[in-house]
Amino acid sequence: xxxxxxxxxxxxxxxxxxxxxxxxxxxxxxxxxxxxxxxxxxxxxxxxxxxxxxxxxxxxxxxxxxxxxxxxxxxxxxxxxxxxxxxxxxxxxxxxxxxxxxxxxxxxxxxxxxxxxxxxxxxxxxxxxxxxxxxxxxxxxxxxxxxxxxxxxxxxxxxxxxxxxxxxxxxxxxxxxxxxxxxxxxxxxxxxxxxxxxxxxxxxxxxxxxxxxxxxxxxxxxxxxxxxxxxxxxxxxxxxxxxxxxxxxxxxxxxxxxxxxxxxxxxxxxxxxxxxxxxxxxxxxxxxxxxxxxxxxxxxxxxxxxxxxxxxxxxxxxxxxxxxxxxxxxxxxxxxxxxxxxxxxxxxxxxxxxxxxxxxxxxxxxxxxxxxxxxxxxxxxxxxxxxxxxxxxxxxxxxxxxxxxxxxxxxxxxxxxxxxxxxxxxxxxxxxxxxxxxxxxxxxxxxxxxxxxxxx
Numbered sequence: 001x002x003x004x005x006x007x008x009x010x011x012x013x014x015x016x017x018x019x020x021x022x023x024x025x026x027x028x029x030x031x032x033x034x035x036x037x038x039x040x041x042x043x044x045x046x047x048x049x050x051x052x053x054x055x056x057x058x059x060x061x062x063x064x065x066x067x068x069x070x071x072x073x074x075x076x077x078x079x080x081x082x083x084x085x086x087x088x089x090x091x092x093x094x095x096x097x098x099x100x101x102x103x104x105x106x107x108x109x110x111x112x113x114x115x116x117x118x119x120x121x122x123x124x125x126x127x128x129x130x131x132x133x134x135x136x137x138x139x140x141x142x143x144x145x146x147x148x149x150x151x152x153x154x155x156x157x158x159x160x161x162x163x164x165x166x167x168x169x170x171x172x173x174x175x176x177x178x179x180x181x182x183x184x185x186x187x188x189x190x191x192x193x194x195x196x197x198x199x200x201x202x203x204x205x206x207x208x209x210x211x212x213x214x215x216x217x218x219x220x221x222x223x224x225x226x227x228x229x230x231x232x233x234x235x236x237x238x239x240x241x242x243x244x245x246x247x248x249x250x251x252x253x254x255x256x257x258x259x260x261x262x263x264x265x266x267x268x269x270x271x272x273x274x275x276x277x278x279x280x281x282x283x284x285x286x287x288x289x290x291x292x293x294x295x296x297x298x299x300x301x302x303x304x305x306x307x308x309x310x311x312x313x314x315x316x317x318x319x320x321x322x323x324x325x326x327x328x329x330x331x332x333x334x335x336x337x338x339x340x341x342x343x344x345x346x347x348x349x350x351x352x353x354x355x356x357x358x359x360x361x362x363x364x365x366x367x368x369x370x371x372x373x374x375x376x377x378x379x380x381x382x383x384x385x386x387x388x389x390x391x392x393x394x395x396x397x398x399x400x401x402x403x404x405x406x407x408x409x410x411x412x413x414x415x416x417x418x419x420x421x422x423x424x425x426x427x428x429x430x431x432x433x434x435x436x437x438x439x440x441x442x443x444x445x446x447x448x449x450x451x452x453x454x455x456x
Contacts, residue, residue: 003039008065010136011055011129012037025054042066055129095236096130098243100141102207105243109194109214112240126235131265131273134239135258135280143249146207155202160209163193164335167216174220175339175377179227180419186221190237193217211248215241216336219257226264227379229421234264251288252334255281259293259300266304274304291327292337298324299348306355314356318349339380343372347384354387359394366391379423382414386426393434393443401437405446408434412453428454 012022012033019037023030026047035041043051043066052062094111098104166189174182193214196202202210218241225234238261245254258281266274278301285293302317325342333340347369354362366388373381385407392404408430415423431450437443 005037005039005065005067009037010133011057011065013136017054022051022054026050036066039067057129061130093236095239096126096134100137100243100246101144102146102211102247105211105214105240105247106194106198108240108243109190109218110198112218112236113191113194125232125268125270126239127270127273131235131261131270132276132280134242135261135277138242138246138254138258139280139284141246143246146202146204146211146247155196155200155206155210157206157209160206160213163209163213167213167220168335170217170220171336171338172376174224174227175379178379178418178420178423179224180421183221183224183228183230186217186224190214190217190221208248211244212250212253215244215248215250215253215257217241218244219253219260219336222257222264223260227420227422229425231264231268235261238264251285252290252293253336255285255293256296256334256336258284259296262300262304266300266307271304271307275301275308278304290333290337291324291329292333292340295321295324295328295345296337296340299345299352302352303348303355306352309356311356314352318352321345322349339377341372343369343377344380345369346372347380347387350391351384351387354391357394359391360396360398363388363391363398378414379418379420382411382418382420382423383426385411385414386423386430390430390433393430393437401440401443404434405442408446408450412450416453424454 012019017025019030019033023033026033026043027050028047032041036043043062048059048062052059055062055065057065095108098107098111170182170186170189173185193210197207197210197214218237222234222237222241225231225237238257242254242257242261245251245257258277262274262277262281265271265277278297281297298317298321302314302321305314305317322345325345328340328342346365350362350365350367350369353359353365366384370381370384370388373384389404389408389411392398392400392407408427411423411430412427415427427450431447431454434443434447438447
């Protein structure tokens with residue numbers, strides 16, 4: 001055998017398992033898991049599918065973690081009846097498999113450039129260890145100095161000074177028009193900054209500013225891809241962004257990116273991984289916390305916990321998020337947290353309570369939060385108005401079908417000016433939620449209009 005299997009150990013820790021818990025999940029003794037991790041033995045064929053499921057990975061990725069060659073995996077599948085899996089895996093995806101240093105950041109980011117083989121692939125959603133291992137790497141690895149150059153062209157400080165304003169403009173476009181509008185623009189600027197990092201020369205200070213810009217652009221592209229109905233691509237941009245924030249040694253920005261990854265995971269059926277990502281972020285910023293960042297992480301955690309149906313933990317997380325609002329100020333948080341406002345935290349709390357099927361409490365918070373949003377956050381208003389209509393249509397003392405239709409029409413009006421797949425999905429969910437009331441004339445007319453819009 002080839003020695004201790006560090007990647008297998010990392011995968012176990014990334015999903016929060018001790019050796020004992022993993023042994024229980026697979027149905028073996030702890031000493032068996034220990035021998036696997038030390039590289040003394042391989043899992044028996046009957047144990048491999050259980051081990052892969054426990055770690056949230058495919059059989060082929062498990063073979064990679066065990067240090068097995070591709071031909072070994074092929075022979076094993078042929079001999080055991082296990083299916084070959086031509087899926088998107090860490091071992092063959094440079095965004096996931098590149099080393100955690102400056103060169104790895106460049107490699108992962110170059111792989112996402114428009115026209116690259118990785119960018120043209122049809123991705124699968126990251127789950128289990130593939131989703132949480134990058135967070136673990138971000139947490140435990142120390143950044144390296146940033147000095148790099150491959151050509152005579154040198155990046156000036158004057159150029160990097162212009163990047164924050166450019167990124168802020170793209171963010172404002174995303175808020176007002178939706179991810180479908182801004183994604184291609186964010187990708188173009190991301191590609192340009194990647195090229196500077198990859199080909200130009202610069203000192204450590206300029207290199208750090210380039211990496212920060214790349215991290216912010218990757219986060220924006222990831223968020224826009226998610227909003228535009230491409231969550232698999234969005235995950236890759238978020239991982240690349242996390243790598244860039246790590247290279248820049250910007251812990252706060254890295255934690256924010258983990259918060260975005262967690263939100264995406266929770267909304268695509270992986271709330272347990274979302275909680276792990278938030279817990280990792282909170283550990284990583286201990287001693288550097290800021291009020292808005294803590295509010296973001298706690299409200300993201302609350303939504304994941306609500307999806308897990310852990311009501312007590314969700315309410316506690318909502319309380320932590322809302323408590324941070326009292327400490328918001330103009331100068332104590334990074335500029336990229338501009339969107340974490342009292343409106344967002346309040347409406348987000350209402351969204352969490354709606355997930356817990358507490359529509360009366362959700363209605364009060366959603367009404368309060370929506371009233372605080374200004375017109376520049378059109379997409380957020382549209383999504384929260386849709387959730388409010390949902391809450392008003394559910395049984396309970398808050399139920400008011402006329403008000404539900406009114407809020408639904410307001411959301412529909414906003415949606416018609418946005419390019420947000422996520423926003424349209426919320427409207428489809430509202431359509432299903434209100435279907436039991438279709439016999440009420442005002443609701444029936446509303447549903448008919450919704451179907452016409454959604455079918456167009």
